[in-house]
Amino acid sequence: MRHFPAFLDLSGRTALVLGAGEALQAKAELLRQAGALLLPAERFHPALLEGVALAVAAGAPEEELSALHAACVARGIPVNVVDRPELCSFITPAIIRRDDVTVAVSTGGAAPVLARLLRQRIEAVLPPLLGRVAALGAKFQSRVRARIPALPARRAFLERALSGTPAKLAEAGRQMEAEAAFAAMLDDAEATPRGFVQLVGAGPGAADLLTLRALRALGEADVVVHDRLVPEGVLELARRDARRIYVGKRRAEHCVPQEGINTLLVELAREGLRVVRLKGGDPFIFGRGGEEAQALHEAGIPHEVIPGVTAALGCAAQAGIPLTHRDCARMLTLVTGHTRDGVLELDFGALARPGQTLAVYMGLSTLDALHQGLIWEGYDETTPAILIERGGSEHQRELRGTLAEIVEAAPGWAGDGPVLLLLGEAVGMGAPPLPAAAAAAAASLPLP
Template structure:
């Protein structure tokens, strides 16, 4: 972030407005609506800053604008000079007002027109009665803390009530009925609701490839237990104050053994927390989601699975490769390249069957052994292949060619991973 978003309480506090013109008048009206007491001046003198909480300027001589900016910065007073970002200590965002809910949209001064366009879209999405919903929750703050002293329990209760009947009544202006419905819901609320684990697929890394359900759960989670391959952009979708626990595994290094991860998920859920176990791709495709689900169920912990876009789908789509095609690929095989006790457990004869596409996960280290076994079983060294690095993200790269050539170049070509190997005639269907 170039600017830190913050909401200032300016009620009954003096603010300086230096200069003249429509732009400054607009600032004055905005500040007055927040309860500030504007002081106007045409020219700048240092004495104007005594007791000032904030300063805005427009339409004043250049030397006054610069002097104001320098003096405010020296005294730690927030200052805004209209259309002069280099002289600003803060910028005024586009605002959506649903008092007491306020939404501010900023562009860092780079594109204020775009910020206003975004504001218009948000205005159209939000009910005019949203502020009444917030005010309803505010009136019950003390009762809510007394009834539900546990923070996680309060959050879970509010997640339900602020999207349920009390909120709908408040939004419609039926405030007495809304209060009665809120009070009834609070009286019936569980003081210590049970925890739950959601095994959530994070997809290939791009935040906009998350499912809507995954996005909602990230916003509700008390704690996010995530793998190494989960992109920072996806983690940023989680609630800001949610705990984040990295249990990621890298090749040859397991930071936390799987049984310990299982135990961690069970413990967190038993504390009454809403846990999102976030996995790259899909939890049930080489993600050990099955093992975790079995452990949770054996411990009596409620769990649910939210699928994600698995690497084969993301890599193929990004590279323009059809995984199935009526002319050459009527089946799809998902294969792990991981070894078990040092052995690559693969039915090589099955790999040589015509009319299929094979997607090999985590196969970079064992690719030479995979190639040797494939050729020994009768497969052609010139079989079309594609190695996709960082598939489904902006960093995606693709190495295409005969299987033998892809194997030869792979080690020197890969930069950071992860990588997925795709084999089959479908790899030759496009030159993209």
């Protein structure tokens, strides 16, 4: 390790900024954010170093840069000359900030671009409100020390609190609830901590369509309660030692009834576990997440909802279909094809109105009833339509045509995967999807 990593307290201390240019301005801004008092100079003189805590330079003549470096080394003052490792006694790292939480990445000056790329990856992993978790720990620091004087026990408690329910609430921006949960844990520090449930949307199937927040939740979960539509590739992103519980459903076949799932989530949380309820698509769009959230609320279990890419968005995007279009579709309507007591309860008059795109979830088994209801209300059965099976995944299949053609061909075409129906003039206006070879090449490009 060539450089010793350290964080300097520059608040109210003087930093010499020698030279000019954008690179120097960027360094100066970082110093200003750290509370340093800037001393700008275009030419170097040793007297400038009086009372200086640190010096940076760029865009100055070579002899000025060399003189600055020599003088700083002689006085023991840290010095950094931009892009000149041989004239630096310290390296400015790539920085990730979350309020009071700071992460620094350095390659020792060997590959600054690599440090920036690593910073991007770390940025994606850290919650945006992570600093609020740090603030939570700071607020209760003295109380924790007084309540739990023994260091090992105190450390174990803080690990539970700063990775458990109080931290999750803080990361979700619910600071008052986070403080209340922390205080409750501290008051009863030896009791089993109360768990936390996250209702997470897994998206339409492709693992790389998960949100960053969903990815973080999976990486921290003790238990993952998942549906049939969640593919193995998404489940593999969970913690390796996380327990998996399958509660999948298909039409008229529920391995665990919804009431049983609600009870299961409450019981797991009461064991002090971090629970991810993983659903295909979005939890609050035909996912019964509202019922689960209500059950958790009534049981007093802290929880949050992490939205996912719903099937209509994932399917349409992969098929190259715009769901709205200013020439023909200024409204998008999402409906379910599931029946209630054997009846397809839909407002067909509203659905038959022009100027909209219809996205029908789980409507394959009731496609004939949907067709008849729309035609009864005057819907044009030559309207462009598409059936999409396993949409948003690498196994997506499509059946395109008019509504009448789709209804006729669907029985012989359908497989065993989930199917979405899109209807409307916009369905016929989509650009053709990117060829597979071009899509693969595009996917291999580095992140910006």
